[in-house]
Amino acid sequence: MATRFDSLPQRRQLIDRKRLSDALAELLPGTTDAAKLRAAATPLLRDSLAEGRAEIARRLAAAPMRGNETAASYAFLTDQILRLAFDFVVARVHPLNNASAAERLTIAAVGGYGRGEMALHSDVDIAFLTPWKQTAWSEQVIESLLYILWDLGLKVGHSSRSLDDMVRMAKSDLTIRTALLEARYVWGDQDLYDEAARRFDREVQTGSGPLFAAEKLAERQARHERMGDSRYVVEPNLKEGKGGLRDLHTLFWIGKYVHRVRSVPELVDAGLLTREELRRFQRAENFLWAVRCHLHILSRRPEDRLTFDVQTEIAVRMGYAARPGRSPVERFMKHYFLTAKQVGDLTGLFLAHLDETLAKRGRRFGLTNLAGGLRRRAPRKLDGFILDRGRLATPGEDFFAEDPVRLLQLFALADRHEIEIHPLTLRQAGRDARLIGGKVRADIRANAFFMDVLTSPRDPETVLRWMNEAGVFGRFVPDFGRVVAQMQFDMYHHYTVDEHTVRAVGLLARIERGDLGDTLPLPTAVFGQLVSRRALYVSVLLHDIAKGRGGDHSVIGAEIAMKLCPRFGITPAETETVAWLVRWHLLMSDTAFKRDLSDFKTMIDFAEKVQSPERLRLLFLLTVVDIAAVGPGVWNDWKRQLLGELYNGAEEVLRLGHKQRGRRERIEIKQADLKARLGWSDAVFAAHVARLPEAYWVAESLDILESNARTIAAADGDQQALAIATQADGSRGATLVTLYAGDHPGLFYRIAGAIHLAGGNIIDARIHTTRDGMAVDNFLVQDPFGLPFDDMHRLERLKTAIEDALANRNRMADRLAAKKSARTRADAFTIEPNVLIDNRASNRFTVVEINAQDRPALLNALAQALFESRVTIHSAHIATYGERAVDTFYLTDLTGDKITATARLKTLERLLLLAAGREPEKKRAA
Template identity: 75%
Template sequence: MAARIDTLPNRRAIVDRRAIADALAALDGDNTARLRAQAVAILRGALDAGRAEIAARLAEHPSRGSEAAAGQAFLIDQLLRLIYDFTTGRLYPINNPTAAERLTLIAVGGYGRGEMAPFSDVDIAFLTPWKQTGWTEQVIEAMLYTLWDLGLKVGHSSRSLDEMVRMANSDLTIRTALLEGRYVWGDEALYDEASARFDREVTAGTARAFITEKLAERNARHKRLGDSRYVVEPNVKEGKGGLRDLHTLFWIGKYAYRVRTVAELVDKGLLTRAELRQFQTAENFLWAVRCHLHLITGRAEDRLTFDVQREIAERMRYANRPGATPVERFMRHYFLEAKKVGDLTGLFLAHLDDSFAARGRRFGLPSISRRPSRLKGFRLDRGRLALPADDFFATDPVRLIEMFALADKHGLEIHPLAMRAAGRDAGLIDGAVRRDPRANALFLDVLTSPRDPETVLRWMNEAGVFGRFVPDFGRVVAQMQFDMYHHYTVDEHSIRAIGLLSQIERGILKADHPHSHAIVTQIVSRRALYVAVLLHDIAKGRGGDHSVLGAEVAMRLCPRFGLTAAETEMVAWLVRHHLLMSATAFKRDLADFKTILDFAEVVKSPERLRLLLVLTVVDIRAVGPGVWNSWKRQLLTDLYEAAEEVLRLGHKQTGRKERIAAKQADLQALLGWDAAAFAELVARLPESYWIAEPIDVLARNARHIAEAGERPLSISAQVYPERGATLVTVYASDHPGLFYRIAGAIHLAGGSVIDARIHTTRDGMALDNFLVQDPLGRPFDDADRLERLRAGIEDALANRHRLADRLAAKPLARTRAEAFRIEPSVFIDNKASNRYTVVEVNAADRPALLNGLAHALFQSKATIHSAHVATYGERAVDTFYLTDLIGDKITAPARLRALEKRMLEAAAGTAPPPREAAA
């Protein structure tokens, strides 16, 4: 790969070594320290000018990534040669060197390949024939100090030839770095000797072990970084489908076949000419992205985060297209290139199998004894499904679907060469194949498989067969969702959701989802559920409501798949309403019975309810790690149970008083209080309180009230494991502004309010329950944090500090969110509840947002009865149930307009801060 340096155009414009050498030679004096300082100034100017030239070339030709990477390596080469010559010629000259006073400088690692990003480490090795002498130590130390003074990050080693061989044999990382070793400067004969000894004493006869270790290292790296090439903030260097995967292929080829360039892999039969072009195209693209990433961030950054994706898309000149912004088109290209890297890896390993794996075995894997006899003309190659002839798909294109169905049915892997043929022949899937009943039946068998549909669907997607057979799915392949909520591309999210559904059904995730597992066994419309999970996001990126458009796609596709009219109608309904359950559970007050009635009115049947719950669970969990939690599980369970009761008993609220009485009887039994004490508690609390709170919170509140006695303020904070949060209860004399002060104090303590219920006792006390999590979605669970939370709320309510000043002084976090432009919106609904005005606010999530919104409600003279906070990455959706000060809905048009204006200002962060006086 280093050959690219030799073909760089106009190299002298990057750095003119002869001119700089003349400038260094012209330096006067014999003071070593002063000479080195003067040299550093000259070299720094050359480094800055060279970097600027490379950056300017990349700006002019933003897709020439390999050229930019080679340019960086060339620049460092020339500087190292200059530093070596200056150090050995001017700083520490030696007239009659001994045989031991020889030194060679070798580039290793990525730098050894002749590829560097602007702020990559300079990986070098100093080699001596034997133990270091005083002179070699002086030279190495002076060179390193010069490099450090230039601001370069240097990875270095100093070894004798014997030490190099010993370390390379014992450490895979060192062996890999030296495998890329490239002569830079110094004693060339010593380098030749080192290279010969490395081939003779390190690599000879160890290719199979090296390959096995390198593939295990690759698998561990993938697992550490999420094991998917479709994460929406990928690591360009280390992630699956990134540069390191391409490097691994080259390392293996170089180690096993002694190749010097990627092009030589074609001569060895490891890549075809077409695959070589794919390798070089992917490598060039990934290097362009990585170089732009370094230049934008000004450091060695390899994670393609949201805050830089938009700028890289602009630099690489992606244009707007209908339904796709430049950043979405750029990221789609990225994922397609990452997929290409995965395809090449599979094919490369297949060739290694043929060359290195033991007879009848797979490389690094045990032999597979399964030998199914009915393979419909396909054959087995060491346990993998293979083709009997190169034109096997051309003679019957339905076999492109059948291959995956057989792999699923018999638990077989597919030979990479068969995958290559499937990718090549996927274009044979035309309208006739898509309409073919056998092809659709086979596809539906894979989709609804009781085994492992996720894996086989992913193979089908990797081969390009999925998108050809279902063109609507092909439209979302590699399509990212540019937000901080979704972790994967649309196709990866959908396939993961299918996998989660299968795991819930098979009991693998029974411990995580006991309710969903029990429900799946009860459903009648199993096929409809799997198809709905596949299609729920099928219409994303089409410029409209993807739920409505997706339902239209479902009505068209389901009959083709072989679903009945009833199943088709069920799938379309589920796709149309797949966000209904989460929106209701997370944004509405489930204690308000009208919420349940409105939800049940849309759902209409217990079977739909069961299907919708399971679809909602897998949709949320497939968004990414950490999105699903016990709080969401509990809210969805509460909504399901309440709606199920309505659907079973009819849309009529029955037994409100009986339900309250039953709750009170259960509570009294739980508390063990005498009749008089319990009657006093009941008399103080309104009916709405008994409906709103679950029995365990009622018990905690009752004990809290009893312990508080006559105190005007009592605060408790305790872990609430059932909800995955901390329950904060404030029992205080009621007064205006209580809520926004508490919300601000919780934020200052490092917490986020995810739910709040506000109650007022009949004798004028506020009883407010808050569910609080830390920024990572976990409860506060140690004594110090709980005490800080309690003390912060007490200080805020006692007005001991200027709350607004402290909130303003708290540093803003999560600058990545600034990459997203979210226009705040406010929706006021007087029909969603019979008793309350419901206000929903959508805004960019930011610190103390809830405090600002609550203060706006305080200014609007509105009473908050409950608040529900949901976050979707960078977006916050906060919902409030309000009345005016006398307990009625807010209906006057002028008041509603004023309320909306204040909430919009607070959501946008333009509202004036609260005016408070310190106590």
């Protein structure tokens, strides 16, 4: 790696080794006390290390894209510190006049440090090598040197081995073998290091190349699965994640081990990369190292995850500017994702070469099916395409140029016959994707091939992802090309827009095949009733296609659908359906999560927009896959239940027409079922029914009705003024907390505050008042990880917190203010609070929706503002979308009427804005 350091500009500005060496030599003349000498040397080395790091940071700020140079600079600086410290220890701390053959010691840099690549807080991985068993002198030198390095604040990973030990452990441990593969001489006995290198080559490397390559590929696949197996997560790990630095390292390790290359450019001579691919490798490596070095400087720790709170600042540091419809951070992250894609492309080509050099004739090397989940067959007809080691390939370099429609046919054949595409053919397709112009896009055959893939009953997700990574997808559908690698800068979406879309299509196909019948039984059943299957797949493809253009992406997306659908070859009726689905693809989730489904007007208004049972089925399935494809943990049982309630309620309205009689019948069926469960006498049950309003029977499911009835009966029997019941509910993914107490103003905000203090998050609240003035409030509560709040000790603490809050036993406001937020990433976002008041959404209630930045105790603050506004809360619906909270309340005034007076509505809005975190404007529009 010396040549790499030789290219660094003005190295003496990083560290003046001669000046520092002279200064160390003059320390404490005549002193032999090891501790004093180390204590005297450490400040000199520490100052030089800090000055060198400051100079590197200054250079990076001036040239923010010079990643490789910065990484090499940190390694060079570390080398010089190590050499100076070693010389000082050997010359002053533990001098040796007549060294024997056994008293030889060399320092080798290993791992990333051995490659000559480091960020500010990277580990300093070194190996101390001795010819045989360590002598007392070598032990003393190693110990003193490590003390100095630790005192400098370096995080040192070290090993001390004889040459025999080195060979034995390298043979038995893949991690050690990989680290030693990167070994580089730093200082000490040069002949000893050379002997170690020869023995590693002769006794470890020779003859084990194929095994090492296979093991590294298996390790890579396991790492990808552990990290989420996608290079398009919006908070990527740029070192270990898919498409990150570790993938580039794996390529180099395999090339170095198998072909004995010493540097990345030599991969070209070995035939592992073309010169163009080498340039792409170096560009990707340089960019990723630049990002990593900026990240370490900003975070002040060895951080490799690009979290939201640093993305914006890194984008500014690296010089990204805003463009119409795209912020600097979105442009920066798009560059990152395109780079990760390049790394994936290079990996595929590299593996293809391994097949050529390491596999037996006609066989595959290493892991099978690395590109996806398809199984290989021997198809009979390939229309001119060929099979190469079981993968689809072209017969020549001009195959696509002769007929560019073949660029679409390639993927259709791969899907139809369930075979992989050869990486070299994917590279050829990426090169020739430029041949796709207006003529190909209008070609009936090309569109038929595309629709075959999109609507495939097999595995459209894998094949669409291949098509996307080859660049064919974005060329054939330019509107889709605009969202390729486009991130959504929020804490809700886990993937880029294109990756989210491809995953949603994959989920839809799995639902259709029945693979998710256990976890998604209703969507699976609904799919079997569909008539417009093709329209559904196209709507899933297009639902987010207009993101990043400014304006409402649903409206713009519907316009795009009207343009694209005829080209895809679908009928005018299907086109209208797709455009409607894209336009209203958020309608069902907004209604289910933000509105009271027990309010019959909610169902009526929703059904009036949907208009037909077939559209309801289509919208339901689109909504399910849209939510489930957002990211891990976003889909949960509570969302499943709410969407199911809305689907069933709207289906009934659409099937029977507007029919209040259906509502009454549902209530009577619930009451009959409840009576059978409870086993109460007619008189006792009739008295229970008479106490509770009709809205209660509509709002609550049968299991909650039963739980409430038993809680109420037990409390009344014991003459309790307050009863709190908790029950973990796996079907809803939450814990049901029921409170039965005398109703009074402020009850809700006190309960909300108490639940937060106990460590719970309220995800839904339904508030009821009996005809004799008792509150029956049901809360669904989760822990901070989105799981049921079911630990017995925590449940007891929850009950105690509610009792204390209602009895005013503690200063709840002070305790809430003192409770710190555990969420810091949300600080990267600014959400302007907004209050929407709607008197048309319900016949009986004023509906108030508050959009604000999520924070602990937000619900408590909003509920207290409503208490101060002297209104009655009848239900609360809490939804969070990453950093954004959307809380909806159904309210009346204290007499049970809607709130209509303009002055009261203004006051209500002002107090809620204050509670949500925004100062009111001095003047507001009337």
